[in-house]
Amino acid sequence: MKVFEKAPAKINLSLDVLYKRPDGYHEVEMIMTMVDLADRIEMQELPRDTIMISSQAGYIPLDEKNLAFQAARLIKDRYGVKQGVYIHLNKNIPVAAGLAGGSSDAAATLRGLNRLWNLNISVPELQRLGAELGSDVPYCITGGTAIARGRGEKLEPIKNSFQSWVILAKPPINVSTAQVYGRLQAGAIKKHPNTKQLVEAIQGKQFDKLCNGLCNVLEEVTLDLYPEVKHIKDCMQKLGAEGVLMSGSGPTVFGLVSKESKVARIYNGLRGFCKDVYVVRMLT
Numbered sequence: 001m002k003v004f005e006k007a008p009a010k011i012n013l014s015l016d017v018l019y020k021r022p023d024g025y026h027e028v029e030m031i032m033t034m035v036d037l038a039d040r041i042e043m044q045e046l047p048r049d050t051i052m053i054s055s056q057a058g059y060i061p062l063d064e065k066n067l068a069f070q071a072a073r074l075i076k077d078r079y080g081v082k083q084g085v086y087i088h089l090n091k092n093i094p095v096a097a098g099l100a101g102g103s104s105d106a107a108a109t110l111r112g113l114n115r116l117w118n119l120n121i122s123v124p125e126l127q128r129l130g131a132e133l134g135s136d137v138p139y140c141i142t143g144g145t146a147i148a149r150g151r152g153e154k155l156e157p158i159k160n161s162f163q164s165w166v167i168l169a170k171p172p173i174n175v176s177t178a179q180v181y182g183r184l185q186a187g188a189i190k191k192h193p194n195t196k197q198l199v200e201a202i203q204g205k206q207f208d209k210l211c212n213g214l215c216n217v218l219e220e221v222t223l224d225l226y227p228e229v230k231h232i233k234d235c236m237q238k239l240g241a242e243g244v245l246m247s248g249s250g251p252t253v254f255g256l257v258s259k260e261s262k263v264a265r266i267y268n269g270l271r272g273f274c275k276d277v278y279v280v281r282m283l284t
């Protein structure tokens with residue numbers, strides 16, 4: 001038997017850090033939403049007790065370092081599953097981009113194997129398993145638009161009916177999330193997002209208020225390390241995107257655009273100097 005799952009990319013409409021915790025992680029408050037750029041995961045049962053991974057992408061690990069492999073091993077160990085699985089990852093989300101590609105693959109693998117092996121694992125339990133794999137995985141189990149708190153695992157859904165275009169541009173650099181959090185001085189953050197106002201803007205479909213409120217406290221750290229991210233931000237703003245922000249720890253910058261007529265101009269302007277540019281829609 002075979003199952004398929006879609007693993008969409010996420011963007012952070014806001015990312016606030018409240019303080020550094022004794023366990024080394026940061027207490028966050030962030031608004032996440034998904035876009036229609038997705039990996040596709042195929043899971044096929046194997047009679048042997050083994051986990052095999054393949055992908056059309058040549059640049060991701062295909063062993064136990066792969067988050068989908070870790071998700072399969074976790075579910076097999078925790079639920080005593082003796083069958084194996086062959087997992088094929090059709091990657092479309094750029095890697096190490098701040099778009100949670102690996103986390104979304106892990107979440108999709110947990111959802112898919114729950115179905116493949118009829119395990120009847122509840123959504124909260126899938127989210128608890130996901131938290132063992134990474135801070136963004138619990139959110140990726142259900143997706144949608146949500147506030148994530150704690151390390152990222154405490155989730156509160158938000159009703160979102162925005163019909164926005166999202167332009168993603170990823171400069172050709174790899175950013176380490178651990179390094180960015182490591183360099184952040186939580187006590188010296190200059191500007192925090194106003195999460196409450198952003199939630200109001202989303203619920204009230206106030207596009208300008210949303211665009212003006214976009215804020216990510218990790219941006220300053222990554223921009224300091226990689227000036228090319230600032231360059232992309234400036235270009236996107238000049239080209240007419242209404243709201244522009246770096247997603248997660250970067251380096252991908254996203255631009256929110258309400259009018260379809262503006263999209264081609266911004267895309268073409270960015271493509272002049274950045275290879276990885278995507279035009280997608282916000283998933284509501």
Ligand SMILES: C[C@](O)(CO)[C@H](O)COP(=O)(O)OP(=O)(O)OC[C@H]1O[C@@H](n2ccc(N)nc2=O)[C@H](O)[C@@H]1O
Nearest residue numbers: 024025026028103134135136151152177178181248249
């Ligand atoms: C930047 C975001 O992607 C925003 O959505 C997340 O906060 C990070 O999610 P992630 O990549 O799934 O993070 P993890 O794989 O759990 O952690 C990577 C590293 O980031 C740091 N980290 C992560 C999450 C968090 N709340 N505080 C942290 O300090 C830790 O140093 C950790 O070793």
Ligand SMILES: Nc1ncnc2c1ncn2[C@@H]1O[C@H](COP(=O)(O)OP(=O)(O)OP(=O)(O)O)[C@@H](O)[C@H]1O
Nearest residue numbers: 066067095096097098099100101102103105136248
């Ligand atoms: N299934 C996977 N897809 C992509 N990368 C993976 C996967 N499994 C493990 N990795 C590794 O994880 C690292 C981070 O990749 P990923 O694309 O998840 O980053 P990201 O989008 O920055 O994540 P986040 O936004 O959660 O910080 C890369 O070094 C990559 O080799």
